[in-house]
Amino acid sequence: MRPFANEPTLELRRAAARESLVAAMRDLDPQLPLAVPILVGRDRGAHEGFESTDPGEPDRVVATAGRATEADAAAAVEAAAAAFPAWRDIGARARADVLVGAAEILRSRRLELAALQVRECAKPWGEADGDVCEAIDFLEYYAREAVRLEHGPDLLQVPGERNSMRYEPRGVCAVIAPWNFPLAIPTGMTSAALAAGNSVVLKPAEQSPASALALVDALRDAGAPPGAISLLPGFGEVGAALVRDPRVHVIAFTGSSAVGLEIVRSSADTPEGQGHVKRVVAEMGGKNAVIVDSDADLDDAVPAIIRSAFVYAGQKCSAASRVLAHEGVADALLERLSGAVNVLIVGQADDFAIDVPPVIERDAQERVRRYAELAASDGRVVAQQPDIPANGWFCAPTLVTDLPPDSAVLRDEIFGPVLAVERVRSIAEACDALERSPFALTGGLFSRNPDTVAEVTRRTPVGNLYVNRHITGAMVGRQPFGGNRRSGIGSKAGGPDYLLQFVEPRVVTENTMRHGLVVE
Amino acid sequence: MSDVEHDPGVEAELNEVGRALYASFPQRSRNPVKALDARAMELASQDAELRAALFRFVDVTPACRSLDDLARHLSGYLNEVDAKPPPLEVAMRMAGTKPGRTALGAAAAGGVRHMAHRFIVGDSPRKALGILRELWEGGAASTVDLLGEATVTEAEADRYAARCAEALDTIAEAAPRWPERPQLEADSLGPLPRANLSVKVSALTPHIRPDAPALGRDDAARRMRPLLRKARDLGAHLHIDMESLDALETTMDLIFELLDEDEFREGPSAGLVLQAYLRESPNQLDSILAWARQSPRKPPLVVRLVKGAYWDHEIVEARQHGWETPVFEVKAECDRNYEQLTRRLLDARPAVRVAIASHNLRSISHAIAYNRHSGGEDRDLELQVLRGLGDELGYALAAQGQRVRVYCPVGDLVAGMAYLVRRLLENTSNESFLHEQAMGVPLEELLAAP
Numbered sequence: 001m002r003p004f005a006n007e008p009t010l011e012l013r014r015a016a017a018r019e020s021l022v023a024a025m026r027d028l029d030p031q032l033p034l035a036v037p038i039l040v041g042r043d044r045g046a047h048e049g050f051e052s053t054d055p056g057e058p059d060r061v062v063a064t065a066g067r068a069t070e071a072d073a074a075a076a077v078e079a080a081a082a083a084f085p086a087w088r089d090i091g092a093r094a095r096a097d098v099l100v101g102a103a104e105i106l107r108s109r110r111l112e113l114a115a116l117q118v119r120e121c122a123k124p125w126g127e128a129d130g131d132v133c134e135a136i137d138f139l140e141y142y143a144r145e146a147v148r149l150e151h152g153p154d155l156l157q158v159p160g161e162r163n164s165m166r167y168e169p170r171g172v173c174a175v176i177a178p179w180n181f182p183l184a185i186p187t188g189m190t191s192a193a194l195a196a197g198n199s200v201v202l203k204p205a206e207q208s209p210a211s212a213l214a215l216v217d218a219l220r221d222a223g224a225p226p227g228a229i230s231l232l233p234g235f236g237e238v239g240a241a242l243v244r245d246p247r248v249h250v251i252a253f254t255g256s257s258a259v260g261l262e263i264v265r266s267s268a269d270t271p272e273g274q275g276h277v278k279r280v281v282a283e284m285g286g287k288n289a290v291i292v293d294s295d296a297d298l299d300d301a302v303p304a305i306i307r308s309a310f311v312y313a314g315q316k317c318s319a320a321s322r323v324l325a326h327e328g329v330a331d332a333l334l335e336r337l338s339g340a341v342n343v344l345i346v347g348q349a350d351d352f353a354i355d356v357p358p359v360i361e362r363d364a365q366e367r368v369r370r371y372a373e374l375a376a377s378d379g380r381v382v383a384q385q386p387d388i389p390a391n392g393w394f395c396a397p398t399l400v401t402d403l404p405p406d407s408a409v410l411r412d413e414i415f416g417p418v419l420a421v422e423r424v425r426s427i428a429e430a431c432d433a434l435e436r437s438p439f440a441l442t443g444g445l446f447s448r449n450p451d452t453v454a455e456v457t458r459r460t461p462v463g464n465l466y467v468n469r470h471i472t473g474a475m476v477g478r479q480p481f482g483g484n485r486r487s488g489i490g491s492k493a494g495g496p497d498y499l500l501q502f503v504e505p506r507v508v509t510e511n512t513m514r515h516g517l518v519v520e
Numbered sequence: 521m522s523d524v525e526h527d528p529g530v531e532a533e534l535n536e537v538g539r540a541l542y543a544s545f546p547q548r549s550r551n552p553v554k555a556l557d558a559r560a561m562e563l564a565s566q567d568a569e570l571r572a573a574l575f576r577f578v579d580v581t582p583a584c585r586s587l588d589d590l591a592r593h594l595s596g597y598l599n600e601v602d603a604k605p606p607p608l609e610v611a612m613r614m615a616g617t618k619p620g621r622t623a624l625g626a627a628a629a630g631g632v633r634h635m636a637h638r639f640i641v642g643d644s645p646r647k648a649l650g651i652l653r654e655l656w657e658g659g660a661a662s663t664v665d666l667l668g669e670a671t672v673t674e675a676e677a678d679r680y681a682a683r684c685a686e687a688l689d690t691i692a693e694a695a696p697r698w699p700e701r702p703q704l705e706a707d708s709l710g711p712l713p714r715a716n717l718s719v720k721v722s723a724l725t726p727h728i729r730p731d732a733p734a735l736g737r738d739d740a741a742r743r744m745r746p747l748l749r750k751a752r753d754l755g756a757h758l759h760i761d762m763e764s765l766d767a768l769e770t771t772m773d774l775i776f777e778l779l780d781e782d783e784f785r786e787g788p789s790a791g792l793v794l795q796a797y798l799r800e801s802p803n804q805l806d807s808i809l810a811w812a813r814q815s816p817r818k819p820p821l822v823v824r825l826v827k828g829a830y831w832d833h834e835i836v837e838a839r840q841h842g843w844e845t846p847v848f849e850v851k852a853e854c855d856r857n858y859e860q861l862t863r864r865l866l867d868a869r870p871a872v873r874v875a876i877a878s879h880n881l882r883s884i885s886h887a888i889a890y891n892r893h894s895g896g897e898d899r900d901l902e903l904q905v906l907r908g909l910g911d912e913l914g915y916a917l918a919a920q921g922q923r924v925r926v927y928c929p930v931g932d933l934v935a936g937m938a939y940l941v942r943r944l945l946e947n948t949s950n951e952s953f954l955h956e957q958a959m960g961v962p963l964e965e966l967l968a969a970p
Binding site for chain 2: 005006007008009011012013015018125126294295296297298299302303306328336338339340342343345352353448449450451
């Protein structure tokens, strides 16, 4: 296999690249709504039970999907358990070939899949293209990682004994995925589990079933046995049934803290007959802050903060929602950020000339509005882009400051386009503030002093610290991604130790001496 | 004719021109301050770590709150340099105490200010007038470039537009009092404006988006139109600079669209920039010439041919995204392209006026020689140099009777840092002509065909 390299994103500064996406959308639209069936082993179930709609035009139905039941969950787990031994036994290299084949299929469909995300999740073009590329990256990266891992680490050897260590897959893995990276995140969790030799039941978010179907189709077309990858479009009850099922060994989840903690609680149960303790990999929320030191270059910091907070309407777990500004630059920064928020263009995701698309659904819009109102009553709103489309789940990008330290706006993950600026007297004070937050996902620092960079690196508990750049857009193999503290358990997606979550280590020690004769 | 590379007649003329120019260079030893700067530059170009440390320091200087803060930054950067020359070891020792840091900070701040003043002619157009006049009297025209912070808000875009308008007023008001310099005031197509301002599209709008060029184009156009009107009414030239590739489509579309509008048919004189380091620059020239030939506009479009100042940026950007590199990565390829574009531009007259902006002795001599060889007059070719980097070359060109224009950045130190760092990078790169010249590369090599 050639060494891993990130899939190049489209060069959207070229008119031809933009036109290729517009053409893909022209082809996709007449096909809507897509049909997403329940896929359990070889069985193809219903594809009419619920709908996914375009957040920018809620009347447009993007997909109709079968609504999987608890019985479907049980059947999918059974199929996965049955498929597991064979999938395990074909070895890492054969599984890697399937994953690389699936990557090739996604590559051949990338324009269409980007267009689908624009419709299904209102992801702007550049973000949607990046999402498809990241999905391809996960497949290619974990394929190689599994081959590497199969050899196991070297152990100390002494005369008369032979020690070896290897990693074995755990069994059935339930993947419960979010909508905000509708292809990349399900692909990441699924391909890691599969690469390591587990079989998978995928429960995608109810907002984005069609993107998940593309993944399952690609894997099966590339040679994954149907039992090794089932698709259960549906709602929370299906996910809960999977988590409860005693035949499930690993639960890989990305989503809200509330659901993640419930999974951790529920999966701790070991009912009679369950011969293992479940392993949970949970990637949860964040309350991510960017520290701006007095020596920061605001020409760089302002666009990077705006991008971190408002791209995809703040609906990334890595998005910035707090800025901790040194008092030496706080006024200038606030003025420039405020002007930059005022020029943000809110509009439909399929328009290249927008900055902020709608949020995913009505509930999200209402939640963001509640926090924006709270921001106005707790503190001072310094900028709020008032020019937003009426139809669709649009929210006004909001910049707020002068909040009391206990304000919920500074504490809760809002998952929308709301950014709060706080003033600090020193970088140490900013680090203290981060120290108090239970979240530790991403963080940012703008400083041109190497000593400050070293100090903040040492003190911030976040899983991903970005220095002098935007804090979103982690790349597979370059920025292994994942949070600490209450932001997540498990390890870094797209990094060298992620697959270890999906395997169990086994060591064999053989006595090679018989009557003083050492058999080497 | 333009695809004939290295025509022997042109090469012979080129060598003669190059030798004459070289002989006209002012003696370095006559200006000890400049020689000192040159030594600092030499030091920086020998050691990549040291170069990075010094540039990071130059970059951060205006953002430091005190001399102590400044010295802490300097020692922080130098700490990352493995092999420190003896003067820097002294600096590190000074940084260990508070009085030491104050002294070190003061010395370093003075050094940066001195260097900045070499490249930046004043902090406002009014304060720059003295130097603009001196240049004019010495035989060189000028174009003023207003340095500024990045434009991220409407207010910043408005402020930049207002500064441009004010600069046009200020320069156009002062320029008529400059003495007559016939060599700088007309070519065979007609009179050339004395007042000349370069503007940046990215500073005229907060909406530059590489994937949505129409957005920035339309917003910048709102602010560009009043400037074009003012330039027309004052008889000044307005030149639209080129920046990174991310703004290229926005900039080109804007220029073609605005200049085609009826109200600008008679004026002002206006121009754009072609960057020879771009692999696609020959195609860009096709569209520029196609536009110029069909345009009913009266003043010929001025095309300034440059190498391009965002080379490192473009390479890094492309590598990070896995894109094909948009720039020539081999210097000789870029130099050859520069010469081809030069010939095509000179052949395209009178549809365009040609300005060759380069510090490369070979590129300049080539332009002069090709122009003469193809029957052009010297005054039909403009040669541009950068203030601070191309001063000696500018003197030499003026002394040889060439029509020279000096690109003069104006603005405060904070605003100037990005510009200064870009220029320093250019000047200390191992492939820089100025570096080769300073290193004593023989004239034959400097003039050899790329």
